[in-house]
Each structure stands twice: as C-alpha cells, then as structure tokens.
Amino acid sequence: MNKTILTLFLLTNLFLQSQENYNAESYKVSLGDITSKTYTVDSTAHALVIFETGNSYVDPNDFDLRTKIKRKIKILTKEGSEHANVVIPLYITKTNEEKVDDILATTYNEIDGKVIKTKLLEKDIFRENYNENRTLVKFTLPNIKPGSVITYSYTISSPYMFKYHGWDFQDEIPKLYSEYRTSIPGNWVYHIKLVGGKKLAINDISIKKHCIDFGRGASADCSISHYAMKNIPAFIEEDYMTAKSNYLARIEYELETFKSPDGRVDHITKTWKDVDIELKSEKDIGKQLRKKIEVEELLPQDLLSETDTLKKAQGIYKYVQSNFTWNREYKIFKDVSIKELLKNKSGNISSINILLHNLLRDSGIQVKPILLSTRKNGLPTVIYPVLSDFNYLITQATINNKTYTLDATDKFLYFGQIPFRCLNRFGRLIDFKNGSDWININPTDRTNTMYKAVFSFNKNDELIGHIESKRTGYHALSHKKRYFSDPEDYINELENTITDIEISDFSVNTNSIASPNFGENYTLTYPSEKASDLIFISPFFIKLFNTNPFKLQERSYPIDFGYKDGYYLNYKLELNDDYIVSELPKDIVFHLPHKTGQLSFSAKHFGNNIILTFMLSFKETVFEPEFYPYLKEIMQKVIDIQNNSTILLKRKS
Template sequence: MSLPKLTLSIFILIFVLSTSFIHAQKFKFTEITKNDLEKTESTIDSTAGVEILEFHKFVYFDVWTHSTNLVTKVYKKVKFYNTNAEDLNYATTKIKLYNKGGLKERVNNIKGVTYNLVGDKIVKAELEKSQIFESNKNKYYDEVVFTQPQINKGSIIEISYKVESPLFWDMDEFKFQFDIPAQSVSTEIRTPSYFEFNQIPKGSIVPNYKHKKERDHRIKGKVDVYHYSAESIPPLKKEEYVDNINNYKAGVLFELVSIKYKNGSKKRYAKSWNDVAATVAFSDDYKWGINKVKYFKDDIDVIKSATTDSLQRMKMIFKFVKENMAWNHYTSKYFDKGIKDALSEKEGNVADINLTLTSMLRYAGLEANPIILSTRGSLKPFYPTVDRLNYVVTHVWVNDTGYVLDATDKFSQPNVMPIRAYNWNGVFMDNDNEKWGLINIQQPPMTNKMKFINVELDESGKAKGKVKEILDNHYAYLLRKKYSKISQEKYIQEKESEQRNMLIEDFKIENLESDEELSESYTFTMENSFDAVGNKIFLNPLLFLSSKKNPFKSEKRNYPVDFIYPFNNQLIVNIKIPEGYKVESMPEPIRLEFAGSTGEYEYALSGSGQYLRLNINFKMQESEIEVDQYDFLREFYKQMTTKQQEQIVLIKT
C-alpha cells in the first residue's frame, strides 16, 4: 500500500464534517453441521486440499469531526480436506498495517474458531489472545499474525476481524478469486457521495453487481453502496512463465478520482495518465528535491573533465552511483532521505538512488528524466493510478538513442534493468519541456546465448568434451547475480548436478565484472552418455541439454505467457562417435514457426564418417504471448520437445 501526499484541503474537508459513527454490519459465525465436517472434497475442484466456503468484506467510512477512517470488516470460513504443509498455510492469517508519520492502521475484534468432528460430537477450539502476535516488519509496516489451532483433516475454521485505517483514500483490492476454490464471495463498499472512485475490474470472472444511492443519517448525507458477489469460483493456479498471478485473479480496484467540496469546487486526482504524471511531477521531490546539485557537484565535475563523449559520461555516472549508493530494498516514487543524506549515508530507497542519478546526468549536460512505474510484484497499472506506481527509474537520451537506467542493482546495465522493473508501461515526466505521458518499457532488449560443445564418445558410454557459452543482456545479468551469491565451488556442484552428474574441470568465467558479453568455459566427463543394445548405440545428440517436458501443460490458460525478455538461443554440438561405429539413422531436420516469425525453431543434424554436427536455433521475438495465441504456442513447444527426444542410431561395423 503506497502513501500519496495529501493536501491541506483534504484535511479541511474532514474537519468540517459533522461528528458521526457508523454502526456497521456485523458478521455472525454460522452453525457448523456434521455434514459440513464430513465433506471430503470440493465440488468445484476435487483436487483441492483447502476450500473457501465463505469470504465476505464490508467497507465503510467512519467520519468524525477531526478524522476519517476507512473501516474494513472481514469474515472467512475455510474447509480443510488435507493437512500437508502447503494446505496448513491457509490456517495462518497475516494482516499488514501501515505505521509511519502518525498514520497508523489498527486491527481489532479478532475472532477465530476451529471446528472438528470427534466421534459424533462437534468440538470447538477458539483462538486465544496469546496466539495473536504483532511485530514491526519495517519502518513502514507492522504485521499481525495468528494461526488457527487444532487443524485436522476435515476441519473448518471461521475468522473475523476489523481494520481501521486513516489512509481512507487507499483501498485494498477487493478479491473474488484465489488460488484455492471459493464457494461464496461478497463485498459491500459504502462511500460518501462526494468521493468519486474509478472501479477497475480485473480477471476473467464477472461478479454480480449492484449499485444504489441512499441517505445515511450517520454521515448526514448520501452514500454510494456498491455490492459485488460471486459463487462457485474456480482457483486460478500459477503456471510456468507468468509475471504476477495476482494480475489475473478476479477482483475490483477502487481508485480515488476526486473529492467534491460543499462550495461546488472539485479536487481532481488521477483521471488520466497526464493527471497521474502531473500529480507526481509537481510534488516537491520532482520540482525542487531533484535539483539539489551542490551535494554531488565536485564528483560529477571530475567525470565531466575526464570525457566529452556523452555515452561515456552516462556510463561513468551510472557506474559511480551503483558503486557509491546501496539500495535498502524499499520501493517508492518519492525521496526518503533526499540527495544529500542518501549520498552521505551511501544508501537509500529507489527514489533516493535513481532521482539522484537523474539529477547527476542532467548536471553533466545530458537529457535525463524520471519514469515512474509499478514493479512486477505489484499489480499492472492498466488504468490511470498514482497509488499503485511504486518505483522510479531514469530515462536518458544520448546521441538520439534512449536508455533506461536503474542504479539500484550493481549488475544492471543501460537498458538491462532488474526484472522487477519490467511491468507494462511507465509514466514519463519531463517537467522542463512539459512532456508527460506513458512510455513503453515492457519488453527488454533481445538477450542472446551461444553454446558450443565438442564431445568425443567411447564405446563404454563415456563422454569427454569442452563447453563454451557466451551470454549477453539479461542472460549475463542473471548469471552475474547468481554467481555473486555463491562460491565458485558451489556453483560448479550445482551445474554438475543439473547436467546429469557430469564432472566439470578447468572451469573459467570471463568478463564477470564488466558490462561486456559474459563467457563461461569448462571441460567435462560424463558416464552413461548413451544406451547400448546389442550392436547398436542410441544417442541423443543434445546429450545433457534435451528438454523432456513441455512447460505448458494446461489445455487452457486465462492469462498471458510472460518470458520476461525476448531471446535467441543458439547451440552447436560437434560429436565424435566411437571407433568401429557408423550412423544407421538420425533425426530429420525441422523448422517450426509460431505466430509468423514471433517464435522460430530450427534443428539440423549432419554427419560424415565419425563426426556429427548438430545446429539448433531457438528464437522468441516477443516477451509476452497473449491468451489467444496460447494453443499455438503450446503446440509449438510440444513439437519442439518431441524433436529433442529423437535419437541417433549407431551400428557397429
């Protein structure tokens, strides 16, 4: 939950509202029957280990003379068909509460009961206060955690609680779909009529919807009442190659658009992307804070004097920030410490680092501007929103070429940002030229991998060979990150295990500390590299690289396939077959295409005498494949995977 900056006018509106108190709907725990506890599987998904029987939310505004709270009441009833570790996670409730700058969210009225069938009797186990734990997670959030006791196969739990939040403009998402089945879900939201919200639906399930206006004497005015409900909702399960599964679970988002005052004037918020850009661009951080150059002037003057080449200046300043400022893992589009303190402490949040980078590039004479966006761990901002944009990166023009930079990760490169920063579009802000709007940074540049293998086989099945692999862009970025976290010995052990327990020697990695192509080479020995039957050898020419499974198992998919980045993988394998053998048969060449030239796969095997050569080119030009192309993509991968299982047959001469 992000925290936008409030204007004084909002608080003035709150102060003049009359004192009132809303007696909200109360959720009553229901009667649990023996039949409920004896039920052995979900009627929605028979494979489910856990099922939501009921999930209800009731949201309203609690208005007092000097404050307004957003109140959320939650009730849920959950059935356990199994009790493995994954299923038992649903017995634990975690409630995140904002707590900073005098704005503190609170949870109260926590109630929980576990029902079990013991013999013919229904036995209740109530949640005790001693089983509720509150802790400080970080400088922005507290967390309350509790776990229902005595969960057994067949148990049913009921939970209810109330959250009071002073962040009345920032509603959580209202969810109708989960990763387990749900029998009944409903939400009622009551908002003062002078608050205008965008209602943003998401997911493929359309809930029942009702809206009405009614006068509420408790706030001495009219309220809008929104009611959503859905029944028998299947789970949305995570599959391979998905960005953030929560983007596609059915729900609705409420975004504050405007507040209408008694005199007829209106305070407008994010109605369009230009409104979003203007809201952030005219904040103090982006008008004044970003221009405090005196705190780094001397350092950047040294870089300016070292080169007049714009591209080289950009790279030197980018490297300077990465080496002198560490990310503290907090995301925000606003400064936390500001340029002065972040440079002094050599640490800061995303905005501290990347807005400082933007300021330095401008001081060096380059055209640099911020781009605010939402990270992959957050929801995609398909509609104009300020609150859900939680990150900022730097855009810079050099010699008519645009580069996007993120200095929070020392392994990032120009146009090769951390994966978290690729999540649909960003909002570009050029205050000097009054240019604001969406900019597409969804797809990273093509990333390339070239792998060369030379291998010699003997009649016993032993394979000896050499491997060289060359990587660039995100392939190189990800390998550098992985390599930085473990020892070389551990890295080699993992590689040996992944590649059929081969023995790796003479390992060498080059350009690990630079932004150039990364190369890796080693020699290997592998036992049982083929199957021998009688006087024949059955050999897969991909050796330890063949893919046995199609990653796309589901017949239908309700959300896009996300590869993160487009890629081009090339493989060349040179094989020397054992003495005294010749080729009896080998796989035919094949060329596959998907969606025109979006996906391409070429497989070609040739040979002469004792030597065989395999060439494979596999390219995916787009990083995201839409749902309507899923069937074709699945078939494309099926044919490719089948081809990779075909074998060469060698016969003894």
Template sequence: MMKKLLAIAVLILAQTITAQNYKFGKVSEEELLEKSHPDYPEASAAILYSKNQVSFDYQQGKGFVQNNEVHQRIKIYTKEGFDYATKIIGLYQGERSTYTEDIIGLKAYTYNLDGGKIIKDKLAKDGIFKEETNKYRRTTKFTMPNIKEGCVIEFEYTVQSQLLGIDDITFQQLIPIKRMEFKVKTPEYFKYSKLLNPRASFIPTIEETKESGRIIITSRASFTAGLSSQGGGRNKSSGGTIDYQADVLIGNMDNIPPLKAENYVDNLSNYQAKLIMELEEVAYPSEPIKYLSTSWEKVTKTIYDDTDFGDQLKKDNYYKDDLNALLSGVPETDLQQRAALIFNHVKSKVKWNEYFGYTAEQGVAKAYKQGSGNSGDINLMLTSMLRYAGLDANPVLVSTKSNGIPLIPTRSGFNYVISAIQLEDSVILLDATRKFTTANILPVSTLNWLGRLIKEDGSSGWVDLIPKMTSKESVSLNVKLNSDLTASGKVRHQYTNYQAKNIRNRFSNYNTDEIIKSLEKDKGEIEISDLELEHMYDIGEPINESYSYVLNDAMEDIGGNLYVTPLLFLASEENPFKQDTRSYPIDFVYPIEDKYMVNVMLPEGYAVESMPESVKYQFNGVDGEFTYLAKQNGNFLQFIVSLDLNKTLILPEEYEQFKEFYQLMIEKQTEQVVLKKI
C-alpha cells in the same frame, strides 16, 4: 391441497435447517467433516465464506474515517493448505498519526472435530506479530493455533483509516471461494472511478444503488473535514445533522473458481477478478472541487509536486563536489561516458535497502551520506545527477510485476521509479538499485508493460518497458564418444544481456565448487572440471563460461547398436506446456536467441546407422523459429541447433499453435543417433 402445502412447508423447513450459517463462530460439523472440495478436489484449502464491507463514518474532530471490515472462514484440507493459516495485513503509516491505518476488533479461532465434538482454539496475543516494512508501511501478521488437516479457521477484523483511497476488492484467490459478499458505501462527496479487471476470466455481477447517510454534529468547533456549519449539507436540519446520499456497490457470489497456476505467467494477480477503485475528486459543499486522479496528467503532476519526489530532483549540493571530480576531464559532449560514470558512481555509493517506492524514503541527501536507500532515493538521485551533468534525464514511474498493471489513472498503481535518458532518437533506461543492471537491462520485476515518464515541465508520456534487445546464449559442445558408453569433451557458453545478468545473479555468491555442483545438477552421471568464468563482474561484457566434462551414461547399448542424443545433457527433455488450453499469456520477458554448435567424434569401430534429419519449424511466421541442421563428415558429426523467440508474450489464443511448435522442438532435440559396429 393440504398435503401439497405440508410438503412445501417441510421443504422450506429442511432448507432452513441445512442452510449455511455464516455468522461468526457458527462453524458446522458438516464443514469440519468435509474431506475435499466438491468441485475442486485438488484444492489444498477453500474459502467457505468471505465478507468485505467498506464504509465511511463521520467522527467529530477527524472527519470521515474509512472502515474496511473483513470476515473470512477457511477450510484446510491438506498440509499444503497450512499456509492459509497465516494472514499478513499491510498497513499504511504516515508521518502524522492521523494518517496511520490501524486494525481494530481482531478475533480469530481454529476449529477442529474431536470425538464428534467441535473444539475451538482462540488466537492468542503471542500469535500476533507487528513489524515496520519501511517508512510508510508496516504489517500485522498472525498465525492461527492448532492447525490440522481438516480444520476450519475463521477471523474478522477492521482496518480503520482516514485515507480515502480504497484497496482493490479481490474476488478470486488461488483456492476456490464458496460464498462471497461485499459492499462498498461511499459518501456523495467522494467520486471514485470503478473498473472490473478486464483481463480476468471471471467477471462478477455488481449492483449499484443509493443509500442515505447522516452526520450528527455535537459542536460547531468539532465539525471539520470540509463540511462547514455555514455550507451545510443536502438537508441540514436544525437539530445539528446533515443528511447525504451514499453510492453503494453490492455483490453476492457463489462458487467462485480459483485462479489457475500456469508456467511462465508474469503475475497471476494481473488476471485476478477484482474491482479497482480510484478517488477522482473530493467535492464538499460550498468548497471548490478538488480533482485528483481524473487523468494520467493530473496523477503525474500530483506525484511530481510531492516533496519526496520533485523536490528531491532539484537538490544537488550534497553531490556537487564528488560529481565535479568524477567528471573532470570528460568532455561535455561525451554524454554516454558521463552517463556511464554517474551510473556506476551511484551503484557503488548507495546500496539498495530492498524497499520499493517511487518517492524518496530517507531523502536523497541522507541516502547519499549513509550509503543506503530505497528505489526512490537511488533513482531520483541518479536522475538529478544526470541532469546536473547535462543529460536529458527524467524519472519513469513503474508498477512492478507484483504490484500489477495500472489500468486506470492512479497514484497507488505505481510503486517504483527508474531513470530515462534521451539520446538523439533513443531512450536509455537505467536502474541503479542492483549490482548487475546495465543500460536497458533492468530488474525483471520492473519489466511490466508501460512506465510513465515525467518531464520537468510537468508533461508526461508512456514508455515501453518490454525489452527489444535479444538476449543470447551461444554454446559450443565438443563430444568424444567412447566405446565404454561414456562421453567427454569441452563446453563453452557465451551469455549476453538478460541471459548474462541471470548468470551473474545466480552465481555471484558461489565459489567454484558450488558453481560446479549447480552445473552438474539434473545432468545425469556427469563430472565437471576446469571451470572458467570470464567477465563475471565486468558487466559491460558478455559472460564466457567453459568447462570440461565426463558423462558416464552418455549412450545406450541396445542389441549391439549405440544410441546417443547429440545434445547430451543440454537437450530439453520435457515440454513445460502440457495442458490442453491456456487461461493466461506465456511471458518470456525478453527476446531469446539460443544457438548450439555440437561436434561429435564417433567411437572407434562404429559407423552411423541413422541420424536425425535437418528441419526448420516456425511459430506464427517470424515470432518463433527452431532450426536443426545435421551433417556428417567422416568420423565427425556436426549439429547446429538454434531457437529464436522474437515475441515475448504468447496469447492464450496462440497457445495451441505454440504448444505444438514447442513439442516438435523438444522431440527433435531428443532424437538419437544410432551407431553400428563395423
């Protein structure tokens, strides 16, 4: 028995000695010696420890102040992980200093092993940078010193704020997390809705409990923030204190898997394990309950009542004269013409400053005068002008792809605004921030599920942002095959809708030589000449692109036979969907219709030995279709190859079928014609 107890004691002692110490500064030699992550050897870095603690403290004269405490320890394995040595912290800055967020208690060190000794380098002040992002946002950025492969970095800080909104608690990153602890403690006066991201593959376990809190009152004059000395608290004592209950969320997690990067993902953070919290109501003792984000209607009403939103839609004095002159002679019944003139006027008059926002940053009048504004300034101005001209126009709140999808009623779930016009039975969506947007052709970043349309009477409803119009690429390829294994001819492309916008965005700042160089890239030994681009800046028209080419490595001579792929340099040679399973949907953004018409002239002295057969492949019925038609007419071969993708979002459970469909398409595009001498 004594031996057994001794063995248990030794085991406990060994576990105590080897247990990881996550106290700040207690980085171990074992952590520094680790060469790769034991479960994810491909990881460039790993979060060894992450602690996130949110709480509210009552301060005299200020009321409740939110403290968001962060502590992270990160192991960097390779040079690719050096990016994790830079931290960017976004902060809100209000017009009044009391609503500005600040960082306090920042300290950070880099740890390296040198000759068996742990060397630590402290983050210096010159490694910390602050900049203003826009009127309401600023960032603090710091880069850790003496970063090397194998080092460990560690930092902690607190973001202090009088804002009651709680940022999402994220449980997953692109790198694995060995240990994570979090705690959120909120006073009973603030009621939050809570949601674990249902799209995530990793769902953490969260414990809900209660704790006691106490407010100490030093003077009646400084007792503010909705709590009055008359109203008291739950157990107000005569000693100048108020006791209250706090709602507490706790989580302790080990070995959290990383997010898996995959091709064609709309926004990886949409599938990130995270806790989303939104303030629904504020209920101080002896005061009416203040309801906030309990429903989408309340959210949109709160936004519409904001002076930087609803009031901006009412202002028209700054543009009246210009608009009256612009619309002079255009019948009031010609709504489409009036809308087109206003849309182009705003785009040419006010340039986007590249800041997002659904509220006006400068105010519409100032933005119009200065010729620059954020997305709120520009598209609220556009909506106001459209209304002035007699159109049924309303703002649409949007969450860009980088901002995620708003899953619960929330103001912070939106970060952008566009304009919608109701014309008979159709809705036309407009965004005047970009040079090449047109009716229902929006920036790709805004095509994120649903937008919330707000009408003048305060009512609101959802608008589908997923494009319904097909974007087409039509190609005519003429090929003359030559006995010296070269090919020459002419190519003509026509692009519509989003495909046209992509070309305009890609080449708008290129000269002819730069466009040719871009077109020649990854096309083998090709020389392109006689380039023509039509309607590059006439955005109401499709783009027509044509050029001549000479391809030096067009064919292979194997045993006297010539082998050639009919689509030449236009064929897709590699399937981007290689993994066996898929965690997240494939997002093609918009419906696609690609069609290639290829005419091949055979070289003199050769005939067809074999050529690809005509086929048709389908994915999930009409969701996708690939057609390959081949026929011979004397010395000419004709191929018509088309791909129609009508479904823009391919779900993980459809992945295996879609991968097979795509692979068959790739293999068919790369099939060769075999020519023999005659």
C-alpha cells in the same frame, strides 16, 4: 468394453458428487457442509471457501466506514489446516486507527455421528504491532482436522474513508460463492476497478435516497452495489508471471472526489498535469532532481575532456556503478539525498539513479527520470495517477537520437540494460517542461543462449567435446554474477549439472563484469553407452530446461518472460571409419500461433559427420493466456527432445 468404462466413470463421478452437498447459499453450516469430504472440481485443493460475504457501509451515527465479514471454509486435508489461521490487518496512523470488533469463530466436526461445535475463546485472540502503519489481529480456530468446517465473522471500523475497503474474490484456495455489498454516500466519489478478468455472477447497482443524514438539513443519497462471483478457481502461481496482485480477481476503490455537505469539493485524485507540478517541487525526488552537481569535483579529468557524447555517458555511468553501492532499499519518496550518498558512498535506488541523472544532465546530455513499479510490486494504475503504485526510479538518456534506459545500482549491468526486476511493461517518463507520459519498458537487445559443440571419439570410445558457449542479455547477466562471484564454485556447479563428465581447459572470454555477453570455452569428456556392437549417444550434454515450467491445466493470467528469448545448439559429431550410423533422431518443427515462437530440431549425416541443430525462439515478451496450451506443448517437446534424442551407431566388424 468402452461403453462399460464410460458407464463406470459416470457412476463414479455421480457418486462423488453425491458425497458433496455444500451449502453455498448462506453462512449457516449445513449437515452437507460437514459430511462432504471432497471437492471433485479441484482434487488438489487443501481447503474450500464454501461461502463468504462482505458488507461495507458508512455508519449514520459516527460516519465511520464499517465492514462486516463472514466466511465459511471446509478443511479438506491436513495441509488445509493453515486456513484456520486468520490474520486481520488494521491500518493505523499517529492520530487514528482502524478497529476490529465482534470476532466470532466456531469449528464444526463430525465425531461418532454427532456434530461437535468448538468456539474460539477471547483469550486466544492476539494483537501484533507489525509496523508504524499496520497492526495485525490474529487467531487460530480450535480443534482443526481434515473434514472440519470453520466459520468466523468480524466487523472492522475505519475512520479512513479514503481507504474504502476492496474485496478479493479469488485466493489460493477455490471458492464456491463470494459476494461483496457496498453502500457509498454520494459525497464520496471513487474510481472502482475490477481486476483479474473474471466475470461477475451478480453486478447490481441501485440508488437509495437520503440514506445518510449529516444534520442541519444536509443529507446524501447512496449508491448500493451487490457484486458476486461463483465457482472461483484457486489462483496457482507459476513461472513467468509478475506480481500475484496483478491477476487476482478482486474489486478496488480509489477516492477521486469528496463533496462536503457545505458545498466544498476536494479533488483527491489528481491529473498527471497536477502531479507533474507537485513532483517538481516535492522535497525528495523533485528537490534532488533539481540539484546541481559540480561535475569537475567528481569526475576524472579524462572523462571531463571526452568529446564523444556516447563515450562520455558510458564513462559517467561506469563511474556511478563503480563508486556507489545500493543499500537494498527501494525508497523513492523518502530519504532521497545525493548529499548523503556522496558522503556514505551508499544509498537507495533513487539517490543513486538521480545522481546518475544529474551528472549526465550537467555534462550536457539529455536525460529524464522514469518512475517504475517492479515486477513483484505489481502493475501501476494507468487511467489516473497513483504515486503509491511506484517503488523504483531509473534514468533515460537520449544520445544521437537513440534512447537508453539506465540503472546504476547493479555493477553487472551494461550501458542500456536495466535489472530484470524492472521489466514490468511500462513506466512513467517524467518531463517537467512538456508533461509526463507512459512509455514501454522493453529490452531492445535479445537474450540468447548459444552452444557450439564439436565431439569425437578417443580410442576408448569416450566422447571428447570442445564447447563454445555465448550468452547475451539477461542470460549473460545471471551467469556473470555467478562466475565472477566465485569462479571455482561456478565450474563445480557446471560439472554437477552434467552426469559422468569431466571438464578441463575451462576459460571465459569475458573480461568485464559489465560486458553485454558472457562466453565460455571448455573441453569435456564422458563415456558413451554401449550394448554389444551398438553405441548410444545423447547429444544434449547439457539440459537447457530440466522440466516443463508449464504444468497447469489452464492458466488465466499472462505468461510474462520480460524479454525476447532464444536458445540455440549446433552439435557436430566427427566419426572415424570404425562406426556406421544406424539411427538418428527425427526432425521436429513446431510454430506458435501468429509466428510468435518456433522450435526446430534436425539431425543430418554428412560424410563422416553428424550435424544436429536445435533452435527455440520466443519472439514476444508477454503472451496472453490463450497461448498457454501452445507454450505448454512447445516446452514439452523441448523436454522430450532433450531426454529422448539418441544417435545410434554400429561398430564395424
């Protein structure tokens, strides 16, 4: 029978593959492209890039950068129709702009055994002014339905050689073949970076002599490159990741040096030593960091007279937190003004944290600014300075040989804590005297959720529980924001998360919104499940996780928690003489490789008490992709423990 099943499986797979005859070798649409209806490698895909190619080169006549793009896509489902909406972003400035020409687009459908072609009309191409530096050219291919094949091509002309076009090999839909060809004259030297960790199927580089003539006997050789990837999986976003741009397989270019035909050399990409000098005199950050603050005019007298350095720093931090409001703008190299902040009591990230920096400095405390890129903004380039990678600024204070990272834009943060958005591995510590350097941005305090629960029965066989919970770190931060924003709504939400329960005597033992901890106490009542003389009790009155956050077959990018994480539950059930313990949940212990995490669950019967302990601990902030199967397994065990752990009691006759 097993042989029969295997044979049927193989025949079915061969049949399906025989229905897929995509032409991934050229832009030309084949009959197989049109008649193929599925993509068995990824049955969840709504569309498939069959073939795409890009070709960037310098035009020998006007020396503009030309990029020609061709793309062929199969629409597999109704949801895949969105990939017939094409947006071409163009970069513009006040003096010049990128242009797009030669837009050609066609839809191919099979109708009654015939191939019908529908071309895009010029009147259906639209232009939108997105912002001061972006224009969007948009069009939607006509007559789209599941089974359609679309092709489109266009040419971008750009006067901005400093923005040599990169290429995305990976996208949210799978690709059979993606290639990028480039021709770069030797006058332009770029840092070329392959991102995403996927291997190139083609990586050919050669030199073409005298490829471009500048006149008056000046010419340049060109570096000719051909890059390609095959069978590229779709990029699927999942929990516990930073910016998608960190992991998409792509190639990027950053201009390092331009060599003029007359022999002049411009170093576009500078060293950090050069950047440090420029930042010091820069009109926004640099100027504001040098600005002297009259602390006597701003700070209260009791804070000015404080002799304990740590307490003084904490007081200054609380003063800025309480008196100035973040206007939700992330600007760090534009519109940074302490003067405007003091006037309006509201300002952007840099204005608030530079005010904090300067108040601490002028109060005799050692401080330095840190440039960051937030989690959603992507990781900054490490090998050379790219200031446009940064979008955030915080302050580092050193007190009694201990360093604290500080951000005063959020009133719920405690001294030494920065927002979760800033937990993006590392930042650039700016030191105008000794030179800047990379530092790790890792929380030193653990983030935990802890429950202590004591349950007993009332005369109606209902369970009465007294709950104490304590949250620290980022778990505390999120709960503080929810509770102090609307306590009544917070309690209602808590009741709604636990089925068939009543909450009474609710209180919190956290008085300050900036406390590092958040503690709760409450009593809950809920019925037990009964069948004849048996009583079934689920000890997990609250679910730490509702579902397994890890659902992919495999994950090619890191699992980034941002902080070390822990969950603990101590559950005590007090029995009276009316009950006999019939069955307890089984003990479970599971370790992640290299002791990077642990799950343990235990249920014991001692005298008239049942004691359950649960512990889930992650000892790293970031796990590499090879840990994914183990993380997926440990979280599935957590879900199973929560849903299937039952204490079975029998009532004495």
